[in-house]
Amino acid sequence: MNTPESRHPAELGNGRAPLLEARGLSKNYGATRALDSLDLAIAPGEVYCLLGPNGAGKTTTINLFLGFVAPTSGQAFIAGLDVSAHDRETKQRIAYIPEQVMLYRNLSGLENLEYFAALGGKGALTPGRLTDILVEAGLERSAVDQRVSEYSKGMRQKVGIAIAIAKEADALLLDEPTSGLDPQASNEFSELIERLKNRGVAVLMATHDLFRAKETGTRVGIMRYGRLVTELGTEEIGHADLERIYLKHMHD
Amino acid sequence: MTARTVLRNEWRLLMADRALRVVLGLFAVLLVYALANGVVWMRFQARTVEAVQAGNVERTRAIAEELAAIENGAEPASRFADPRAPNVLGGPRGSHTAVLEPGPLTALAVGQSDLLPYYYDVNIYTNESSFQQNGEVENPLNLMVGRFDLAFVVIYLLPLLVLAVSFNVLSEEREQGTLALTLSQPVSARRVVAAKLSFRALLVVGMVLAVSLLGILVTGGFSSPGRVLLWCATVVAYALFWFVLAAWVNSLRRSSAWNATVLVGAWLVLVVVLPAAINIASGLLHPLPSRVQMVTAQREASNEAVNRRSELLARYLEDHPEMAGGVVAEEPGLGALAWAATDAVNRRLEEVTSEHDARRAEQIALVRRYRFLSPALLAQEVLIDAAGTGDARFAGFQSQVRAFAEQWREFFVPAILASEQMDASVLPDLPRFRLEDEEGADVARRAGVPLTVLGALLVLAGVGAGVGLGRVRGAD
Numbered sequence: 001m002n003t004p005e006s007r008h009p010a011e012l013g014n015g016r017a018p019l020l021e022a023r024g025l026s027k028n029y030g031a032t033r034a035l036d037s038l039d040l041a042i043a044p045g046e047v048y049c050l051l052g053p054n055g056a057g058k059t060t061t062i063n064l065f066l067g068f069v070a071p072t073s074g075q076a077f078i079a080g081l082d083v084s085a086h087d088r089e090t091k092q093r094i095a096y097i098p099e100q101v102m103l104y105r106n107l108s109g110l111e112n113l114e115y116f117a118a119l120g121g122k123g124a125l126t127p128g129r130l131t132d133i134l135v136e137a138g139l140e141r142s143a144v145d146q147r148v149s150e151y152s153k154g155m156r157q158k159v160g161i162a163i164a165i166a167k168e169a170d171a172l173l174l175d176e177p178t179s180g181l182d183p184q185a186s187n188e189f190s191e192l193i194e195r196l197k198n199r200g201v202a203v204l205m206a207t208h209d210l211f212r213a214k215e216t217g218t219r220v221g222i223m224r225y226g227r228l229v230t231e232l233g234t235e236e237i238g239h240a241d242l243e244r245i246y247l248k249h250m251h252d
Numbered sequence: 253m254t255a256r257t258v259l260r261n262e263w264r265l266l267m268a269d270r271a272l273r274v275v276l277g278l279f280a281v282l283l284v285y286a287l288a289n290g291v292v293w294m295r296f297q298a299r300t301v302e303a304v305q306a307g308n309v310e311r312t313r314a315i316a317e318e319l320a321a322i323e324n325g326a327e328p329a330s331r332f333a334d335p336r337a338p339n340v341l342g343g344p345r346g347s348h349t350a351v352l353e354p355g356p357l358t359a360l361a362v363g364q365s366d367l368l369p370y371y372y373d374v375n376i377y378t379n380e381s382s383f384q385q386n387g388e389v390e391n392p393l394n395l396m397v398g399r400f401d402l403a404f405v406v407i408y409l410l411p412l413l414v415l416a417v418s419f420n421v422l423s424e425e426r427e428q429g430t431l432a433l434t435l436s437q438p439v440s441a442r443r444v445v446a447a448k449l450s451f452r453a454l455l456v457v458g459m460v461l462a463v464s465l466l467g468i469l470v471t472g473g474f475s476s477p478g479r480v481l482l483w484c485a486t487v488v489a490y491a492l493f494w495f496v497l498a499a500w501v502n503s504l505r506r507s508s509a510w511n512a513t514v515l516v517g518a519w520l521v522l523v524v525v526l527p528a529a530i531n532i533a534s535g536l537l538h539p540l541p542s543r544v545q546m547v548t549a550q551r552e553a554s555n556e557a558v559n560r561r562s563e564l565l566a567r568y569l570e571d572h573p574e575m576a577g578g579v580v581a582e583e584p585g586l587g588a589l590a591w592a593a594t595d596a597v598n599r600r601l602e603e604v605t606s607e608h609d610a611r612r613a614e615q616i617a618l619v620r621r622y623r624f625l626s627p628a629l630l631a632q633e634v635l636i637d638a639a640g641t642g643d644a645r646f647a648g649f650q651s652q653v654r655a656f657a658e659q660w661r662e663f664f665v666p667a668i669l670a671s672e673q674m675d676a677s678v679l680p681d682l683p684r685f686r687l688e689d690e691e692g693a694d695v696a697r698r699a700g701v702p703l704t705v706l707g708a709l710l711v712l713a714g715v716g717a718g719v720g721l722g723r724v725r726g727a728d
Contacts, residue, residue, distance in 0.1 A: 066435075066436055066726070067725060067726075068435065068725055068726025069725070069726055070725075087438075088438040091436060091437060091439075092438045094436070095436070096432070096436035098429075098432050098433070101433065102428055102429025102430050102432070102433065103430060103433070104261070104265060104428075104430060105428070106268035106269060107264055111264055115257060115260075115261045116433055116434075116437060119254065119257055119258075119437040119439050120437045120438065121438060147268075160433075163433070
């Protein structure tokens with residue numbers, strides 16, 4: 001494990017208490033080990049990108065932090081709270097953006113935001129404030145009252161970000177949020193993540209996009225067969241290095 | 253907090269969904285149509301009752317008039333209809349019609365009231381055939397499915413509407429992808445589903461109750477608040493059963509199509525197949541004697557009785573010394589002989605009908621035993637009983653009419669046997685039928701068991717749904 005590129009997680013963080021933390025986190029589906037003893041700590045203001053092929057355990061990791069699946073062993077913590085034991089409290093602090101943000105198609109973006117923000121515990125926001133949040137998340141003001149059935153995927157992802165902003169989430173869990181977005185939409189999305197990062201949000205993002213990971217991430221973890229095989233700080237490497245290291249791990 | 257948020261969202265979704273609005277609108281039209289149907293029937297029945305009671309008054313008045321005229325020296329209008337003769341005054345000409353007023357909520361559940369007679373002309377010739385000829389339909393359950401009334405809509409169609417608006421309450425969220433975003437919020441699937449179903453239940457049950465209360469208001473049913481309460485409670489419990497069943501099936505995390513298939517299957521089995529199967533079983537296991545048998549028995553007995561009426565009269569007097577009152581004419585009159593024949597026929601009929609009644613009691617016992625298998629049967633029983641159009645109220649009426657017929661005979665037969673004539677002085681003393689109607693407490697007592705079982709089914713489905721939904725954590 002001690003290759004030149006990999007160091008102990010604690011050395012790579014920014015020194016603040018982690019908002020997202022996994023300790024020996026493992027998940028079996030029948031005989032398949034989907035996630036194998038993951039140790040991970042993501043501090044406020046960090047964007048941690050999980051890279052790896054399909055089936056490497058990225059989505060399982062996110063689902064464990066969401067409490068969507070129960071760990072076989074180990075624990076996932078959000079702001080120091082064990083997800084298995086504090087379902088409500090941990091979900092108040094996180095926002096989740098899946099690969100496809102699916103909303104109520106017959107309702108407008110604003111109505112969707114109002115609903116999910118209220119479910120998230122932020123019921124007191126006025127329509128005006130919610131509209132501002134949608135605009136802050138990059139939606140055109142004219143689109144706010146359109147039915148979501150008329151939205152593009154990029155617009156729906158922006159509503160997802162708006163939900164995270166409205167909820168004032170401490171941590172953001174993103175599962176391949178930019179797959180299928182055109183480069184411009186993808187870039188806009190990265191800028192939004194950047195902005196949230198600067199506000200002190202901890203971000204865990206599963207992605208296939210090496211370029212995006214290097215651009216947006218503060219750290220990158222490469223997974224394979226359910227194991228975190230290496231971890232890098234993005235400051236220290238170039239795009240070409242990341243690709244070389246990634247491919248090297250895939251062919252090992 | 254969660255509940256209010258979900259309720260508001262559900263309202264918006266409803267407003268945005270035209271198909272759902274159309275289905276709900278259609279159901280509202282059906283409800284109103286069914287109610288109108290019931291109100292029309294109830295008004296018809298009330299008018300009939302009024303006419304029949306006016307007939308009672310009119311017959312008495314005509315007889316009193318003629319008796320007075322005869323007393324003043326006039327001849328009777330017809331020798332064969334001389335009102336002074338006890339077999340005329342107590343016979344069809346002077347008969348008294350016993351009436352069952354419409355049940356307080358007849359407009360909501362016509363029940364059996366349009367199949368079973370609600371008035372009987374009682375006179376000395378009233379016998380078992382009078383009670384049988386009008387409508388002992390073979391099938392005890394067929395009796396229950398009557399007009400297109402509110403009870404029919406509630407029992408058969410309401411479950412379909414409930415299932416239409418709830419079969420995909422959770423599966424749709426998963427299929428359209430909103431479940432992931434929902435469950436990443438600090439809410440449980442259980443609460444979200446409960447809130448969503450509450451909204452839909454409020455809408456559907458609210459509609460049924462509103463139309464019910466409208467009908468009750470229009471037809472004056474609020475004078476029986478206990479029945480109104482029972483009706484409403486049963487509608488709510490029955491509708492909730494289907495909602496909770498839908499929640500349970502949804503909690504199994506299958507596709508919307510699978511849910512729909514299973515739930516429609518449940519409707520088919522519980523509402524259609526089981527009642528029909530119980531029906532058929534009751535007919536097969538306890539077949540009723542043929543009605544032809546009764547008619548034949550009546551004819552044979554009549555022929556025989558006419559031939560042997562002197563002998564029959566002697567036997568009758570032996571059996572009923574109280575009817576003779578010690579004053580039997582030396583030479584029995586024609587009236588007395590005729591009465592003896594009539595009585596013999598009546599007895600033979602009683603033998604046949606008692607067999608008929610025994611089979612029918614067995615059928616009913618079987619239906620009552622197995623009705624616990626179907627919430628539809630349980631709810632239907634209570635709804636019809638609450639409306640005052642059920643079996644029990646009708647049976648109570650019929651047995652009181654039987655007793656009244658007996659009272660009527662006791663009044664006239666001694667005079668027939670003694671070949672006496674009557675005059676206007678007996679008119680104030682003529683027996684008059686006064687129904688001892690069932691009390692609200694009787695209805696409530698009868699509703700206890702079926703409602704408890706319905707409640708238990710509801711709780712069972714609720715526990716299943718609660719446990720199942722408790723396991724729904726993620727979106728997969």
